[in-house]
Amino acid sequence: MEAKQTVFVNEFTNGILDPHGNMLGPVQDGGYIVANTTPGCWGPMITPCIRGGHEVTKPVFVEGAEVGDAIAIKIKSIRVTSIATSSGNDKPMEGRFVGDPFVAVKCPQCGTMYPETKIEGIGPEAIRCANCGADVTPFVFTNGYTMTFDPNRQIGVTVHKEAAEHIARQGRYYMATPDNSVQNPIVTFAPHDLVGTVARLRPFLGQLGTTPARPLPDSHNAGDFGQFLINAPHEYGITKEQLEDRTDGHMDINRVREGAVLICPVKVRGGGVYLGDMHAMQGDGEIAGHTTDVSGIVTLQVKVIKGLTIDGPILLPVAEDLPYLAKPLTKKEKEIALDLAQSWGVNKLEESLPISFVGTGANLNEATENGLQRAAKTLGISVPEVMNRATITGAIEIGRHPGVITVTFLCPVRYLDKISLTSLVYDQYRSVLE
Numbered sequence: 001m002e003a004k005q006t007v008f009v010n011e012f013t014n015g016i017l018d019p020h021g022n023m024l025g026p027v028q029d030g031g032y033i034v035a036n037t038t039p040g041c042w043g044p045m046i047t048p049c050i051r052g053g054h055e056v057t058k059p060v061f062v063e064g065a066e067v068g069d070a071i072a073i074k075i076k077s078i079r080v081t082s083i084a085t086s087s088g089n090d091k092p093m094e095g096r097f098v099g100d101p102f103v104a105v106k107c108p109q110c111g112t113m114y115p116e117t118k119i120e121g122i123g124p125e126a127i128r129c130a131n132c133g134a135d136v137t138p139f140v141f142t143n144g145y146t147m148t149f150d151p152n153r154q155i156g157v158t159v160h161k162e163a164a165e166h167i168a169r170q171g172r173y174y175m176a177t178p179d180n181s182v183q184n185p186i187v188t189f190a191p192h193d194l195v196g197t198v199a200r201l202r203p204f205l206g207q208l209g210t211t212p213a214r215p216l217p218d219s220h221n222a223g224d225f226g227q228f229l230i231n232a233p234h235e236y237g238i239t240k241e242q243l244e245d246r247t248d249g250h251m252d253i254n255r256v257r258e259g260a261v262l263i264c265p266v267k268v269r270g271g272g273v274y275l276g277d278m279h280a281m282q283g284d285g286e287i288a289g290h291t292t293d294v295s296g297i298v299t300l301q302v303k304v305i306k307g308l309t310i311d312g313p314i315l316l317p318v319a320e321d322l323p324y325l326a327k328p329l330t331k332k333e334k335e336i337a338l339d340l341a342q343s344w345g346v347n348k349l350e351e352s353l354p355i356s357f358v359g360t361g362a363n364l365n366e367a368t369e370n371g372l373q374r375a376a377k378t379l380g381i382s383v384p385e386v387m388n389r390a391t392i393t394g395a396i397e398i399g400r401h402p403g404v405i406t407v408t409f410l411c412p413v414r415y416l417d418k419i420s421l422t423s424l425v426y427d428q429y430r431s432v433l434e
Contacts, residue, residue, distance in 0.1 A: 001026060003025070003026040003027060003028040003029075003031070003063040004025065004026070004028065005028050005032065006027070006031060006032045006033075007024055007025045007026075007027040007032070007033050007034070007060050008034050008035075009034065009036070009057045009058065009060065010035070010036050010178055010179065010180055011024065011057065011058045011180055012038055012055045012057055012058060012178075012180060012181060012182075012276075013052070013057070013058055013218060013274075014049070014051055014052075014055075015044060015051040015052025015053070015054065015055065015103075015217055015218055015219075016051050016052055016215055016216070016218070016236070017052075017059070017212055017216050017218050017221055017249075017272075017274065018211075018215045019212065019213055019214065019268040019272070020215070021058075021059075022058075023058070023059045023060060023061040023211075023270055023272055024058050024059065024061070025060040025061040025063075026060070026061040026062065026270065027061070027062055027273075029062065029063045029065075029302070029303060030303055031063075031301070031302060032076070032299060032300065032301050033298075033300040033301075033302065034297070035057050035297070035298050035300075036081075036295070036296075036297055037056075037057060037205075037275060037276045037278050037295060037297075037298055038055045038056075038177065038178050038181040038183060038276060038295060039055075039082065039085065039175055039177070039186070039277075039278070039294055039295055040053075040055075040206055040207065040276060040279070040293045041053055041054065041087075041219070041277065041290050041293055042086065042087055042090075042186035042293055043175070043177075043183035043184060043293060044183050044219075045090070045101075045102065045138065045139050045186075046137045046138070046139060046184050046186060046188075046189075047117065047127075047182065047183045047184045048114055048115050048116075048117060048136060048138065049114050049115065049116050049117070049182065051103055051104070051114060051217060051236070052103060052217030052219050052220065053102040053103075053217065053218065053219025053225070054206075054207055054219050054250070054277050055181060055182070055183050055218075056218045056249075056274045056275060056276035056277065057275050058274065059210075059211045059270075059271075059273060059274045060272070060274070060302075061269075061270030062270055062271045062273060062302050062304060063270075063304075065266045065269070065270050065271040065304045066266065067267060067268065067269060068307065068309045069271075069304055069305060069307065069308060069309075070263050070264060070266060070305040070308040070310055070314075071263070071266060071271045071273060071302055071303065071304055072263045072302070072305055072424055073261065073262045073264060073300050073301070073302055074261050074300065074301040074302075074303070075205070075208075075256070075258050075259065075261070075262070075298070075300060076258070076299040076300060076301055077258055077297075077298065078203045078204065078257060078258045078296060078298050079153070079296055079297045079298075080153045080201065080203050080278070080280055080296045081176040081294070081296050082149070082174070082176045082294035082295045082296070083148060083149060083173075083175075084146060084147060084148040084149065084174040084175065084187060085175055085186065085280065085292050085294050086144060086145065086147070086164070086167075086186045086187045086189060086190070086191050087144065087145065087147075087186070087288075087291055087292050087293060088141040088142070088145055088191055088193070088288065089141065089142045089143050089288045090139045090140070090141065090289055090290060091139065091140050091141070091142045093137065093139065095108045096108050096136065096137070096138045098113070098234050099228075099232045099233040099234050099237075100229075100232055100234065101139060102217065102219055102228070103217045103220070103228075103232075104232075104233075104234035104235075105136070107129040107131065107132060108134060108136070109129065109132045109133075109134035109136075110129060110132040110134065112129065112132075115129045115131055115136055116129075116131070117129060117130055117136060117184060118130050119171075119184060119188055122165055122169060122188055122189070122190050123168075123188075123190060124137065124140045124141070124189050126188050126189070127188070141189065141191045143193045143194075144189065144191025144193055145191055145192065146158060146159050146163070146164035146168075146187060146191055146192055147199070147280075147292055148167070148174075149201065149280065153201050153203075153280075154201055155198060155201065156198070156199045156200075156280060156281070157197070157198055158192075158195055158196060159195065160192055161190070164191065164192040165190045167187045167190070168187050168189070171186075171187045171188045172185050175294070175295060176294075176295040178295060186293065199280075199281050200281060201280050201281050202254070202257065202281050203258075203278060203279065203281070203294070203296065204253075204254050204255070204256050204257035204278070204279060205256050205276070205277065205278055206250065206251070206256075206276075206277030206278065207250050207251075207274070207275055208249060208251070208262055208274075209221070209247050209248065209249025209250075209262070209264050209274065209275075210247045210249065210264040210265060210266060210267065210268075210271045210272055210273055210274075211268050211271070211272025211274065212245050212247045212267060212268075213245035213267040214245040215236065216229070216236070216245070216246060217236055218250065218274075218276070219250055220236075220250070221246050221247060222248050222249075222360050222403075223246065223359075223361045223362070223367060223370060223403055223404070224360055224361060224362060224363070224367065224400065224402050224403030224404060226243045226246055227362045229243065230243065244311075245267065247265055247313075248312045248313055248358055248360050248404075249264070249274065249313075251313065251358060251360075251400065251404050252277075252282065252399055252400035252404060253315065253358070253399035253400070253404065253406060254279075254281075254282045254283070254284065255315060255317040255318070255321045255356075257318070257321075258318075259318040260315065260316060260317050260318055260321075261315070261316040261424065261428055262313055262314075262315055262316075263305065263308070263310070263313060263316070263421075263424075264313050265309070265310045265311060265313070266304075271302075271304075273300070273302060275298060275300070277293070278294050278295070278296045278298070279291045279293060280292035280294045284398050284399070285399075285401040286399075286400045286401065287401055303424075305420065305421075305424075308421070310374070310378055311374055311377070312357075312358050312359070312360065312370070312374055313358040314357055314358070314378070315356040315357075315358060315406060316354070316355065316356065316424070316425060316428040317354075317356060317408075319431070319432045323394055323395035323397065325394055325395060326354045326356075326393060326394040326395065326408045326409055326410055327432070328354060328410075328429055328432050328433050329352075329410075334349070337349055350412045351412065351413040352410035352411055352412050352413060353410065353411060353413060353426060353429060354394075354409070354410055354411070354429060355408070355411045355421075355425060356406045357371050357372075357374050357375040357407045358371060358374075358404070358405075358406055359371020359373075359374060359404070359405050359407060360404050360405075361403045362402070362403055363402050364398065364402060364405060366403060367403040367404055367405045368407070371396070371405050372386050372387060372390075372407055374407075375390075375407050375409075378419060379411065379415045379418075379419070380415070380418065381415065386407065386409070389409040389410065389411070390407050390408065390409040393409045393410035394407070394410065395408055411425075
């Protein structure tokens with residue numbers, strides 16, 4: 001099939017990222033993907049027929065992408081379409097799943113696996129098994145809220161019981177759920193523990209990446225959530241070694257927003273670019289386990305980087321999101337540095353640009369080690385050198401607790417030259433370099 005300049009996406013997975021499944025597209029190298037994404041965590045979490053914690057877009061085949069390459073994904077725009085959403089901290093319901101409530105839901109009454117459901121009324125008992133009518137939701141809130149947004153999607157405000165229940169009765173409308181989505185809208189639960197809380201919107205993608213080398217539940221395509229799959233009793237159980245086939249598309253890093261560039265590994269032919277789990281806002285760490293899941297329209301541009309073999313994503317945040325120590329040096333700072341260096345007999349300064357390596361693992365310590373090792377391996381330097389550079393010219397930042405971080409630092413241009421990334425990184429920060 002001839003590759004298209006723009007591929008429009010409004011189809012979704014059943015929660016499983018399958019490298020053997022059909023892909024959409026293909027899209028041209030340098031072309032665009034435009035997608036209407038579904039809300040992430042909570043809607044799929046209360047929809048047992050979805051076999052993962054999310055409902056992401058079907059992957060798109062990128063022309064020319066082969067195993068061992070990388071794909072640079074430029075986030076051109078993100079627009080929230082939801083009018084309202086609900087979220088909060090979760091509690092699994094024992095007896096309603098096999099090993100993992102995100103992946104393998106079982107009706108507690110008739111025993112049907114991955115049951116189809118129907119909505120009866122509103123509230124946390126509204127999700128019913130289509131087969132026997134039992135309350136089948138695998139999760140409830142410990143503390144939850146319903147939030148609505150202003151027309152310009154700048155501010156969100158949490159609402160009281162009456163407003164939450166009004167929204168609950170028209171859930172798909174208020175969440176602007178895409179036509180082909182099968183998830184139950186989480187606003188159906190009408191949580192209202194927080195009332196009158198104000199939050200700024202800064203939307204980003206909790207899921208963005210490429211297809212893993214083996215079938216994985218979408219929410220578990222990560223080093224922390226993927227731990228639940230190791231020796232799991234359901235059909236998607238894997239070994240610890242097999243988890244290396246992940247691509248870490250589920251990051252929940254709030255810097256994966258409009259204007260950022262994400263460089264992703266290619267572990268299956270065509271890459272299989274997918275996205276979803278858009279959030280209206282989130283502080284570092286997503287410490288409640290969940291944030292404001294929303295529908296939205298996203299435009300991406302993809303570019304194949306031949307021969308760049310990486311294990312996990314590399315992020316080029318917008319300049320505003322860089323740690324203070326990793327921001328490009330100003331002309332004045334360079335002049336001061338050169339004067340100081342020459343006074344001590346150092347005649348040449350390093351040329352450097354910011355770069356951020358994603359690390360994931362069972363906990364934050366393992367994630368940090370993973371990020372340091374990925375940076376060292378990609379750049380061909382030692383882990384101690386990465387540690388020093390991240391300490392004095394960057395930072396370790398938490399994407400998601402318990403185990404997603406970024407290792408950010410000013411990287412010498414000579415290292416970026418070796419992996420053919422200098423031009424891409426320079427273009428990302430051109431406005432603050434010139």
